[in-house]
Amino acid sequence: MDLSVVVPIYNEEENIPVLYQRVTDALAPTTIDYELILVDDGSADNSFAQLKLLAAKDKRVKVIRFRRNFGQTAAMSAGFDCATGHVVVPMDGDLQNDPLDIPLLLDRMHDGFDVVSGWRKDRKDTFINRRLPSILANGFISHMTGVHLHDYGCTLKAYRREVLEDVNLYGEMHRFVPALAHQVGAKVTEMPVRHHERLHGQSKYGISRTTRVILDLLTVKFLLSYSTKPIQLFGRWGIYTFGAGFATGLVTMYMKFFEHVNMNRNPLLILTAFLLFMGVQFLVLGLLGELTARTYYEAQGKQIYNVKEKINFV
Incomplete structure (x- = not known):
């Protein structure tokens, strides 16, 4: 046909x-x-x-x-x-x-x-x-x-x-x-x-x-x-948010020791905790995605490439 x-x-x-x-x-x-x-x-x-x-x-x-x-x-x-x-x-x-x-x-x-x-x-x-x-x-x-x-x-x-x-x-x-x-x-x-x-x-x-x-x-x-490298997406955002959380944590510490702002009254402390938590979440999500991708390809015998033709293969 x-x-x-x-x-x-x-x-x-x-x-x-x-x-x-x-x-x-x-x-x-x-x-x-x-x-x-x-x-x-x-x-x-x-x-x-x-x-x-x-x-x-x-x-x-x-x-x-x-x-x-x-x-x-x-x-x-x-x-x-x-x-x-x-x-x-x-x-x-x-x-x-x-x-x-x-x-x-x-x-x-x-x-x-x-x-x-x-x-x-x-x-x-x-x-x-x-x-x-x-x-x-x-x-x-x-x-x-x-x-x-x-x-x-x-x-x-x-x-x-x-x-x-x-x-x-x-x-x-x-x-x-x-x-x-x-x-x-x-x-x-x-x-x-x-x-x-x-x-x-x-x-x-x-x-x-x-x-x-x-x-x-x-x-x-x-x-x-x-689809074959989810850690590259979620891991990248995990590093970004973790880094941002670390930076806001340093600012919080600076304000505590040099500007005498109590940490329990500083909203940056909550933001720091949130960003650090989200950074860990993104990294874990990326690792879970890697496991899922490997299960998807390996359990079904799928390949991560596509061959158009082969020559002289038996």
Whole structure:
């Protein structure tokens, strides 16, 4: 199988027939052997009935149905797990992504890239509550992860399947897959893609997810920089706070002996105790993190590196 197209579906009964037709029309002129994986994320409308009809008439259509709504990340993860194509392309089910861009993404991969991320350069959404927060968020995410993309939120991307095998998705982390893939050595690029106004229904995933995205970004930053060396993060802050506590302790002693300020009336004494305690806490947390990291990698036989290929090994 050359290609797996993965589409999360949540209450999109009006869009499903059009989506199927557009994907078919986009890939029919090519010689690409593909499958269309549609993941019903616990829809409450007639989406699953529509999906069953498509699967019955076209064997390239494969349907996964969740028992309840688990969210977009879970739906994409299920599609990735079941994909058999050499390249996996996720896209939204609301028709705002254009399947005509799929062959273009695949052509871009021929230049040696493992991940090609779509960029909705001419985005058809409102500026204040959709585009402006997206611009700010993408700049922040790029700075935090070190992988500079204009549009992390664009679902339309192309991944080599072997890259996805090393990426586990939780929370809202589907948007951070390019950064996680870059961590294991994938070559990442982006290209402009089309973006259309929604024809039917309304967006199921809006600005309300901002808090969850920020928290997941902190997780991704930790995974990218410190997952194999947590002591370098917590130990550093432990040394800083312990040093600050030692400094305030010296000031407290100076004020006691040279300015005759009683220590029990000096608030710096409380600050000194607090900083010294926090310094010890950070150091202990770092050591516990080191134990956890070793358990995670060694118990599961995971490696802290990723090999692209081997030559002349038996």
